[in-house]
Amino acid sequence: MTPKPLDGVRVVDLCVVWAGPFATMQLADLGAEVIKPENPFVWQPMTRGAMARPPAMMLPMTQAWGGGYPNNEPGERPWNYCPTFVSVYRNKRSFTVDLRRPEGMEVLRRLVAESDVVYENNATGTMEKLGITYDWLREANPQIIFVRVPAYGSKGPYAQARALGVHLEAVMGHTLLRGYEDADPSSNSAIYSGDFMAGAQGAFAVMAALWHRERTGEGQLIEVAQAESAATMFTQAIMDYTMNSRLLHAIGNRDIFGKHPCGVYPAKSPGTAETMDDHWISIHVEDDDQWQAFIEAIGSPDWAKDERFRTNAGRNEHRQELDEHIAAYTAQHEDYDLMHCLQAAGIAAAPVLEASRMFDDPQFRARDFFRTQTVEGAGTKEYVGPMWQFSETPVEFTQPPVLFGEHNDYVYRGVLKMSDSEIEKLREGGHISMDFDPSVP
Amino acid sequence: MQQALDDVVVLDLTQHVAGPYATKLFADYGADVIKVEAPRGDITRRLGPFMGDDEHPEKSGLFFVLNTNKRSVVLDLKTPEGKDALAALARRADIAFQSFAPGTVDRLGIGWDWFQQVNPKLTLVSVSNFGQTGPYRDYRLSELVLYGFAGEMYSMGETDREPVKMFGTAALFESGSAVASGAMGALWAAKRHGIAQHVDIALHETQAGGVDRRHAAAIAYQFSGRKTQRVASAAAGMPQGIYPCADGFVDFNNAGLRYDRIIDMVGNAEWALDPRYQEPTARLMPDLVEEWNSHFMVWCLERTKKEIWAEARRAKVLCGPLFTMEDLFHDGHFTNRDFWTDAEHPVMGKIQFPGRPVIMEKGGWELRRPAPLLGQHTEEVLQEAGLPAETIGKMKPTEGVR
Numbered sequence: 001m002t003p004k005p006l007d008g009v010r011v012v013d014l015c016v017v018w019a020g021p022f023a024t025m026q027l028a029d030l031g032a033e034v035i036k037p038e039n040p041f042v043w044q045p046m047t048r049g050a051m052a053r054p055p056a057m058m059l060p061m062t063q064a065w066g067g068g069y070p071n072n073e074p075g076e077r078p079w080n081y082c083p084t085f086v087s088v089y090r091n092k093r094s095f096t097v098d099l100r101r102p103e104g105m106e107v108l109r110r111l112v113a114e115s116d117v118v119y120e121n122n123a124t125g126t127m128e129k130l131g132i133t134y135d136w137l138r139e140a141n142p143q144i145i146f147v148r149v150p151a152y153g154s155k156g157p158y159a160q161a162r163a164l165g166v167h168l169e170a171v172m173g174h175t176l177l178r179g180y181e182d183a184d185p186s187s188n189s190a191i192y193s194g195d196f197m198a199g200a201q202g203a204f205a206v207m208a209a210l211w212h213r214e215r216t217g218e219g220q221l222i223e224v225a226q227a228e229s230a231a232t233m234f235t236q237a238i239m240d241y242t243m244n245s246r247l248l249h250a251i252g253n254r255d256i257f258g259k260h261p262c263g264v265y266p267a268k269s270p271g272t273a274e275t276m277d278d279h280w281i282s283i284h285v286e287d288d289d290q291w292q293a294f295i296e297a298i299g300s301p302d303w304a305k306d307e308r309f310r311t312n313a314g315r316n317e318h319r320q321e322l323d324e325h326i327a328a329y330t331a332q333h334e335d336y337d338l339m340h341c342l343q344a345a346g347i348a349a350a351p352v353l354e355a356s357r358m359f360d361d362p363q364f365r366a367r368d369f370f371r372t373q374t375v376e377g378a379g380t381k382e383y384v385g386p387m388w389q390f391s392e393t394p395v396e397f398t399q400p401p402v403l404f405g406e407h408n409d410y411v412y413r414g415v416l417k418m419s420d421s422e423i424e425k426l427r428e429g430g431h432i433s434m435d436f437d438p439s440v441p
Numbered sequence: 442m443q444q445a446l447d448d449v450v451v452l453d454l455t456q457h458v459a460g461p462y463a464t465k466l467f468a469d470y471g472a473d474v475i476k477v478e479a480p481r482g483d484i485t486r487r488l489g490p491f492m493g494d495d496e497h498p499e500k501s502g503l504f505f506v507l508n509t510n511k512r513s514v515v516l517d518l519k520t521p522e523g524k525d526a527l528a529a530l531a532r533r534a535d536i537a538f539q540s541f542a543p544g545t546v547d548r549l550g551i552g553w554d555w556f557q558q559v560n561p562k563l564t565l566v567s568v569s570n571f572g573q574t575g576p577y578r579d580y581r582l583s584e585l586v587l588y589g590f591a592g593e594m595y596s597m598g599e600t601d602r603e604p605v606k607m608f609g610t611a612a613l614f615e616s617g618s619a620v621a622s623g624a625m626g627a628l629w630a631a632k633r634h635g636i637a638q639h640v641d642i643a644l645h646e647t648q649a650g651g652v653d654r655r656h657a658a659a660i661a662y663q664f665s666g667r668k669t670q671r672v673a674s675a676a677a678g679m680p681q682g683i684y685p686c687a688d689g690f691v692d693f694n695n696a697g698l699r700y701d702r703i704i705d706m707v708g709n710a711e712w713a714l715d716p717r718y719q720e721p722t723a724r725l726m727p728d729l730v731e732e733w734n735s736h737f738m739v740w741c742l743e744r745t746k747k748e749i750w751a752e753a754r755r756a757k758v759l760c761g762p763l764f765t766m767e768d769l770f771h772d773g774h775f776t777n778r779d780f781w782t783d784a785e786h787p788v789m790g791k792i793q794f795p796g797r798p799v800i801m802e803k804g805g806w807e808l809r810r811p812a813p814l815l816g817q818h819t820e821e822v823l824q825e826a827g828l829p830a831e832t833i834g835k836m837k838p839t840e841g842v843r
Contacts, residue, residue, distance in 0.1 A: 003636065005629035022652035030626040045698055061725045064669045065654065068661030083661035088652060123757075156774040161754045167761025170692040175683070175763045177608040180598065185763055186675040186683040189597040190694045193611055196653045197798075200618035201466070205799045207625040208470050212445035212804040214632070223800040228780055231795045232462070232506070232618075233611040234766075239502025240490035241766035242781075242793040248766070253585055256609040257488050262585055264603040273600045276668035280603055282589035339580075348581035352589035352604050354596075355658035356668055358649060366575035369646055381663040387650040388623035389572070391553075392638035393630045 004031020004393055009210065010115040012037065012108075013092060014132070016047040018192055019149055019165060019226055020121030021088040022199030027117075027206060028091035029386050029395045035115075035411060036094045037108060038404055040433040043440045044122075046164070048404065049082035052436045070378040079404050079436060081378050086401040090373065090383070094402040095411035097431045099130050104431060108132070110416050112140040116213075117206055121149035121198075121226075124160050134221045143219040145209045149198055153225035165192035168227040173234050179250045194230035201229045259286045260315040264352055265327045267335035280352040281335045283326070283342060288312060290347050297345035298329055373400035405434040444471025445804030449628065451475065452530050452563075453511065454551075455540035456483040458610050459644060460568045461507040462617030463624060464538055466798070468510035469806050475530055475822055476511040479518070482815045483508070492789045499788040499814055506794050508812035509784075514823065515816035515836075518549050522835055527551065529826040531559045536628055538620075540568040543578050553639040564631050565639045566624045572643030582644060588612040591648035593655040596669045604671060612648060619647040678724045679703065679733050686741040689763050691749050696759040697724055706756035712736040786811045 009032040013024045028034040043052050050066060054074050059067035068083045075081060098104040112118060118137055120127055127133070127148075137144045148154065151163035152171070169175060169191070179188040202224045209220055231238065236256055237248045255262035262284040271277035285291050288311060295304040303325045308314045315322055330338055335351035342349035351357070358364055359382060369385040386395035412418045412432065426432050449472040453464040461476075461483065468474040476483075485507060486498040493500070514530070516523040531537060537556060539546065546552045546567075556565045570587070571577040588594045588606050598605040606612075620642050630636045649655055658669040674682040679700060680693040696703065704713045713736070723729050741749060746762035753760035762768075769775065782796030797806035823833045 003630070003634045005626040005633065007633065018652050025652075026622050026626075030629070046695070050698065055722075058722070058725065063672075064661040064665065064667035065657035068665035068667040070664040072665045072667070081664065083664055084657045087656035087660050152774065153778050156778050158754070158774045160757075161750075162757050162759050163761060164695060164759060166694045167692055167759055170761030170763045171769070173764050173766050173769055174608055174611070175690070175692060175761075176765060178611075179605055180602065183599070184685070185690050186685070187599050187602075187673045188605075188683065189672060190674050190682075190692075191593075191597065191607065192653045193607060193615060196615045196651050197618055199652055200615070200622045201798050203622040204466055204618070204625050205470075205801060207622070207629060208445040208804070209801060210629070211449075211632075212801075215445075215448070216443075216803070218803055220802040220804075222802065224798075225778070225800070228775075228778075228795065229798045231780075232798060233614040234608055235503055235506045235614070236490055236609045237766050238769075238795060239506060241770055243490060243492045243502050243789075244494060246490070250608075253603070253606050255583070255585070262583070264585070264589060264605070266603070273671055276670055280589070280595075282586045284583040284585050286583065343577075343580045346581065348583045348586040350580075350582070350586045350590035352595050353591070354668055355593065355655060356662040358591075358659060359662075363571055363575045363577040363645070364649070367572055367643070367646070369649065378664060381660065383663070384650050384656045384659050385646065387619045387642070387647045388626070389641040389643070389646075390623075390627065390630070390638055391640070392636045393627075393634075 001396065001398065002393055006030045006032040009033070009117065010035065011117040011119060012111055012115050014118065014120040014122065014127070016044045016122055017164060018088065018195040019198040020119055020202070021085070022195060023202035023206070024092065024119050025088045025090065026200065026203040031393070034092040035111065035407070035415070036092055036402065037099065037111070038094055038096050039098050040096050040430060040435065041098050041100070041437045041440065043436065048079040048085055052079055052440045054078060075377055077377065077404065077435065080375070086375070087383050089401040090397050091399050092402045093399065093407040093410060094404055095408045096405040096433050101429070103426065103429065105131060107416065107426070107431070109140045111411070112137055112144060114415055115141065115144070116210065117145045117147065119147045119202070119206070123162055124150055138219070141219070143213060143217065145206060145213065145219045145222065147202055147206060147222045147224065149202060149224045149226055152227050154223055165194035165226070166190045169194045169230060172227050172231050173237060177234060177237050177248060177250055179252070181250055181252045185250070193233060194226055197233060198224050198226040198229045253282070255284065258316060259284070259312060260319050261285050261322055261326060263323055263326070265323070265330040267330055267338060267351065268333055276354055279335045281330055281338045282350060282352055284348040286348070291315065293345040294342065294347055297341055297347065301329070371397045373397055375400045376403065403434065404436070405432070408432050408434070443804060444807055445801065447471035449473070449536070450534045452534035452537040453477065455538045455568060457485060457540065458507065458613040459617040459620055460538055460540035461485070462614055463568070463620035464511065465507055465509060466618070466621040469797070470801070471804065471807070474511040475534070476508060476513045476813065477527065477530070478513055478515050478815060480515055486815065492792070497788070502792070502794070505786065505789070505792060505812040510809050511813055512818035512822055513813035513816055514819045518551065522832065524551070526823055526826070526828060526836060528559045529828055530822070531556060531563060533826055534560070534563055535631065536564040536566065536624060538566045538568065538624065543569055543573050557637070562631070562637050564627045564637050566620065566627060566642060567639065568620055568642050568644070570644050572646065573641045584610045584613055587644055587648060591645035591655070593653060593658055596654070596658065596671045598671055599673045600671050615651060615653070616644045616647040619651060676734050676738065678730060679718055680737055681724065683763070684738060684741045686744055686746050686749055688745045691741060691746050692761040692763065693759065699758070702756045702758045706752050706758045707737070707740055710740070782808060784808060784811045787814060
């Protein structure tokens with residue numbers, strides 16, 4: 001194994017859902033040892049699945065990423081295989097402990113003493129109820145870096161508001177700003193771009209805080225108010241309001257900067273949206289020269305030579321007519337053929353890929369993006385790869401998506417140096433397990 | 442106050458959104474970011490929104506937000522003098538970022554080999570559409586094309602319509618934040634191990650490898666053979682999705698997972714207490730869901746989005762009102778948290794924008810200077826780099842550049 005940027009950094013991962021786990025996944029990919037304490041008696045919804053033991057009949061009735069368990073069966077330990085979450089559990093370690101009991105908190109205290117960072121993004125009040133505060137952590141480790149990711153921040157009237165990424169994006173304006181121009185916002189699907197922003201900025205902040213600690217010896221408290229960190233994505237709308245008091249509205253797939261055509265057009269499809277093999281091509285022509293190149297690339301049809309389409313202003317004014325022509329053309333062609341033909345002419349175009357089609361794409365393959373991992377009970381599968389390619393410290397997937405409690409032995413013996421009798425006592429108390437307690441639904 | 446990264450020097454050759462957003466984070470947390478612009482300037486200087494709708498290169502609100510705390514140097518890299526000046530800047534930098542098309546890097550002769558020759562300790566982060574290798578290396582991308590190809594756009598929208606993207610350049614901002622975390626990792630590799638390296642960041646891989654649904658759709662297919670269908674978020678559960686209310690819409694995605702809290706939120710209304718709705722499988726039965734929604738929609742339509750959110754917060758229900766920018770800008774929660782920052786800009790005057798993305802107790806975000814004017818710091822920075830006055834005089838630009 002090559003050296004890694006964050007060798008020697010240990011992170012305690014008290015994260016749930018996506019925003020937190022995505023941050024710690026990045027730290028783990030960069031070489032930090034990320035350890036997840038998990039509780040066999042407490043189910044955190046939307047963290048290892050919607051339910052610990054989902055009834056088999058429910059699986060086909062939920063979206064694929066919720067119900068698409070290996071071989072479409074929940075199996076004996078469903079919490080290890082929920083597709084919504086497994087990918088972000090690579091390169092991490094998991095052990096179990098019940099933090100609601102004093103001896104559980106003592107285990108955490110000892111782990112924190114041996115760590116550099118504690119990262120949490122739980123519903124507001126959850127940590128306090130357990131007694132995990134910045135003061136408590138600092139007592140265990142004066143140099144600790146504690147990252148909290150409250151939805152709207154720890155102070156203010158919304159401090160107690162419950163939210164997933166999709167809700168705070170609504171508050172920050174995104175849900176009214178995106179989607180079809182001619183439909184109301186309920187036609188939008190639930191998305192979680194706020195989790196992306198909070199996770200990447202949170203990982204960045206941890207590394208900046210480690211940098212600060214290296215220089216000063218000081219740990220610190222970091223607050224990633226998820227809504228605030230998401231706001232950047234809507235910069236054009238925010239600034240148009242603060243500078244010009246203008247409210248922007250959803251414009252579908254059109255370009256925010258007004259360069260047309262910019263759209264998603266139908267391609268020759270083997271099936272329909274119901275069978276999930278409808279094919280689409282996105283095309284963006286960004287200036288008048290590109291428009292001329294576009295015309296040539298599609299064989300100079302008469303409609304395209306229309307003077308009204310020569311300038312961007314004209315293409316914008318007559319965009320509905322233009323889009324109909326383009327769609328009639330693209331519908332007769334394969335999406336990949338269209339991409340190569342248009343890209344050869346210098347025009348941004350690519351298929352809108354349904355996720356499974358990524359695995360057949362030559363670019364992803366040429367760069368060895370996907371990583372094969374073997375998870376006990378789920379077989380050997382290909383997972384999405386890392387976000388960066390380093391020439392000297394490559395990201396390696398050394399630990400497949402971690403099973404619940406997979407590293408009990410490593411953490412209790414290897415890290416905490418507990419004796420056999422101490423471990424036995426915790427095991428008798430139900431702290432150490434690879435199963436959720438039968439009382440957990 | 443000392444900032445966390447104020448001992449880091451960044452050479453920034455990126456433009457547009459993703460690269461500049463990454464280097465902005467470095468600048469905002471203290472790094473000395475030298476932004477090298479071509480004589481025409483970063484393309485976002487010509488992209489809106491503009492203050493007062495005046496399409497002036499110093500009046501773009503987008504450019505402003507992306508470039509706070511940086512210094513701008515104008516260099517023409519096609520000239521030998523420009524390239525020499527770049528070398529002088531590279532010698533003083535810890536990390537450089539560039540976002541030229543791979544073909545342009547070759548043409549300008551400022552690839553990884555060149556940087557290594559100039560400064561063997563320098564880390565180089567290259568941000569490009571499809572990476573520095575592979576059959577699509579020279580292909581183009583824009584926000585829509587990127588997100589459609591590598592983000593989870595296929596499943597966004599209505600089943601019988603085309604897939605639909607996010608707002609504006611949201612995906613490029615996501616990718617920019619991923620560039621920042623990767624680059625910060627590379628900086629740590631240099632500090633901890635003395636390793637200088639080339640980081641090849643492909644925008645399409647930041648999307649496919651990011652957290653917003655694609656990784657889940659991909660492994661769901663690997664596990665089960667199932668694909669992810671495009672479905673709208675319209676009212677579809679108990680509750681689930683987006684509901685109209687008296688003055689707009691509210692989002693209740695996944696709120697139905699805690700039906701006990703829904704009952705509390707609607708004030709124990711009799712209809713909500715019906716035991717048929719409380720079976721775990723109730724939300725999978727379309728007729729029952731429709732019946733339930735007919736009650737709940739009335740409850741929503743009798744209230745404003747803010748009233749609904751207040752009830753939801755009280756009952757700890759997952760909920761988000763669909764705010765406009767006007768709602769957001771005047772909301773006391775955010776103003777009281779100092780979410781909005783005021784800056785004074787030499788051309789635009791007073792400007793308000795979202796300041797810190799993250800609150801660090803020590804060494805954190807600070808506004809040291811607004812976004813730079815084009816070439817505002819050319820002389821100052823080249824002097825610091827030790828270039829003789831005569832040479833600097835020659836670099837002095839062409840029209841419109843200070």
